[in-house]
Amino acid sequence: MKTIQKMYEHLNWANRRILETLQSIEDENQRGRQYFSHILLAEKVWITRLQGSDSSQLPIWSEIDIEVCAELVKQNEESFTAFLTNVANTDLDKIISYTNSKGKEFTNSVRDILTHVALHGQYHRGQINSRLRAEGVEPVTIDFITLVRTKP
Template sequence: MKTIHKMYEHLNWANQRILETLQNVEDENQQTKNLFAHILYAEQVWITRLEGADSSQLPIWLEGDIAVCARLIKQNEEKFKTLLSEITNTDLDHLKSYTNSKGLEFKSSIRDILTHVVLHGQYHRGQINSRLRIDGIEPINLDFITFVR
């Protein structure tokens, strides 16, 4: 659990750095904001699934709004902290059943879900950095090693 906690500290740090950058960019690219909102909405979906609730009707892709993103970051961080404080090492291999947005049912281990959320966000933050570079903006260093230093 120690590694998972550290990965979520990094996730929150990286989300905050993206938010701060997008708040300070004058010519914001809507596609960049949409990717960022997608990360945060997807986190919300997985939180809901980990809580055992139905996530099938939650949005995954909505137009990005920086004020909404700022609110989602805080909500998701608080909910993940609560969830992670309740999960033990022995819980990690328990399966969670859920239905995706297409109505398909799946079972995944808590470990795999938590890992997916971290990797999914990092993938899309990389896309955001690519779009920032195209727009002439210096990409944000979101490397895990930078975070732990």
């Protein structure tokens, strides 16, 4: 559980860092904002599933402005923090059933879903950094080791 909690500490930190950069150049990086929107919307979908609610009608790819992104960063961090605080080690192997946006049903363990969400976001944050570099903007340092080096 400590590793998963650390992964979410990193996820939240990285999301805040990407948000700050996109806020400072909002009009200049539409594709980066699309990727970031996708990360945040997907996090919202997954936490909804983990909470036992239907997520099939929630968007995964949708154009949202930077202010909505900022609110989602905050909401997702609060939701995942509360979820991780309440989940016990024994609950990590609990199986969750859900229906995706195309109507297909799946089952996965809480552990696998939490791992997926953390890795999914990092993949797309890398795409955002690639877009930033292509547009002449310094990429955001979001490596996990950078986070842990700053912690006592």
